[in-house]
Structures are given as structure tokens and as C-alpha cells.
Amino acid sequence: MLFKVEMQVNIPSSLPKAQADDIKAKEKAYSQQLQRDGKWPHIWRVVGQYANVSIFDVADNQELHTILTALPLYPYMEITVQPLCEHPSSIHNQQ
Structure with a gap:
């Protein structure tokens, strides 16, 4: 299953730099x-923000949830998820 995932990262300024750097690594x-x-x-940076738009290709909702909640930056993220399906006008191979 394909999902579009938007992640906005909001690391608090009170988090020590060394700790933030470790989490980012x-x-x-x-x-x-x-x-x-x-x-x-696929992963793309959103210009001017500490954010990204990504495409995940996983078995199901549960696998995506497991992956996202395991992200080290997860506690500092706002995440939106949209499931995707093929568009009937696409010229790309059908899955």
C-alpha cells in the first residue's frame, strides 16, 4: 500500500543541542x-521548513504506524497520512 506522509518537525529549543544532534543522527x-x-x-524537503513530504510503500496501516512511531524524531513531529491508489489516467505500469 502506498501512503503520502507529511512530517513537520518541531524540536523544542529547550532540548540540549547534543541530545538533538544525537536524535537527528x-x-x-x-x-x-x-x-x-x-x-x-521517496522523500522531499519542504522548502523553508523543517518538514518533508514522503511516500511509503508498506504492507498495511499497521506497518506504517509501526515505522512512524519508531522514528527517533516522532515525539517532536506533527504527521498527516493519506492513503493513495492508482489514478486511472496514469501511463505508468499498473500494480
């Missing part, structure tokens, strides 16, 4: 592994 490693595994095939 863990986030990067985890997200890049998910990309290599094919679970997170």
Missing part, C-alpha cells in the same frame, strides 16, 4: 535503512 540512519529496504521510496 539516529533518525537519518533509520530513515536511510527504510529507503534501502524499499519502504520509504
Whole structure:
């Protein structure tokens, strides 16, 4: 199943820099592994924001929930999720 996921990161300014840097490093490693595994095939930065728009390709809602809640930055995120389906006018291969 494909999902469009929008993530807005809001790290509090009171979080010590070293702790924030550690969380960001863990986030990067985890997200890049998910990309290599094919679970997170697309990620785009939103210009001017600490935010991204991503496409996830997972088995079901539960798998997406498990992935998102395991993100090291999850406690500092506002997340919106939209399930996606193929468009009948698409020229790309049908799944």
C-alpha cells in the first residue's frame, strides 16, 4: 500500500543541542535503512521548513504506524497520512 506522509518537525529549543544532534543522527540512519529496504521510496524537503513530504510503500496501516512511531524524531513531529491508489489516467505500469 502506498501512503503520502507529511512530517513537520518541531524540536523544542529547550532540548540540549547534543541530545538533538544525537536524535537527528539516529533518525537519518533509520530513515536511510527504510529507503534501502524499499519502504520509504521517496522523500522531499519542504522548502523553508523543517518538514518533508514522503511516500511509503508498506504492507498495511499497521506497518506504517509501526515505522512512524519508531522514528527517533516522532515525539517532536506533527504527521498527516493519506492513503493513495492508482489514478486511472496514469501511463505508468499498473500494480
